Amino acid sequence: MKKNIFFLILLGILINACSTKSNEGLYNLTASEWYQQIIKDLQDKDLEKADEHYNGMASEHIASPLLETTLIILAQAHIDEEEYQLAEFYLDEYNKKFGSSRNADYIRYLKIKAKFDAFAVPNRNQALMLESQKEIGAFLQDYPYTEYEPLVQTMLTKFNLAVFYLNDTIRDLYNRTGRIESADVYQQKLQESEFYKQNIIKPELPWYRSVFEKF
Known part of the structure; x- marks a missing residue:
């Protein structure tokens, strides 16, 4: 009887641990792992998850060079889905983090294009x-x-x-x-x-x- 009770308690702990783990958000990933996850989200047509995972990537790797590519990809993805305000958000973020005289005209062009596509x-x-x-x-x-x-x-x-x-x-x-x-x-x-x-x-x-x- 005691063995059965012990077994049930142990089983409950394991199930609860697995459930908790499955419901946890992603964290403590490398920049490359975050990037791959965002690409997967986009392939799955899940822009909401991609946005969420970008936030995780940006908070854990604020200086990663991969952020530059990720921001442009997310901006274009939102343009393709006609979500132009979100696209402008990512372009503004890109400009804050990576804007320079070298690419300033490109970012301005993308923002104009987002408005044009919204028209x-x-x-x-x-x-x-x-x-x-x-x-x-x-x-x-x-x-x-x-x-x-x-x-x-x-x-x-x-x-x-x-x-x-x-x-x-x-x-x-x-x-x-x-x-x-x-x-x-x-x-x-x-x-x-x-x-x-x-x-x-x-x-x-x-x-x-x-x-x-x-x-």
Whole structure:
């Protein structure tokens, strides 16, 4: 009887120990082990775990060179999943830890690209458009000879075109509602645009979105 009780107690201790161990978070890993775990998380499409394991890696290895690569990988992973605010967080972290004159234009470019990729529905992102236009203008002024200049110029053109069509939509709304003075303000904006009187095919929304996107 005593042996059975002893056996049950021992079994309970072992089960509890195994359960506790399985529920513990990772800790005290080498930088390389953390890095491999984060890569595995990304392969498993588990960005939440990847973020959690980055925190562990950053707290245990604050000076590891592997952090540089990890931050860029995580930023790109969040961009791919359309989680642009988290992507900007990692890019800001990269800039704080590893930013230099050597890669400053690259980080600025990635942040602009994150905003550009977030720009899916123009009529819902007017503030994003205007902010991005300013950021691109500042970027081109700060880095006139950057290798990313053609890419950001293309982004800027698309933002400018989106603003042009948004202004055209607003002008049309004011005309239809009899607010002629306001319509004239937007007509002036259209005339100052590089796209005014150009033969450009206006993009059309699918029928299931046009109902909601038109003013």
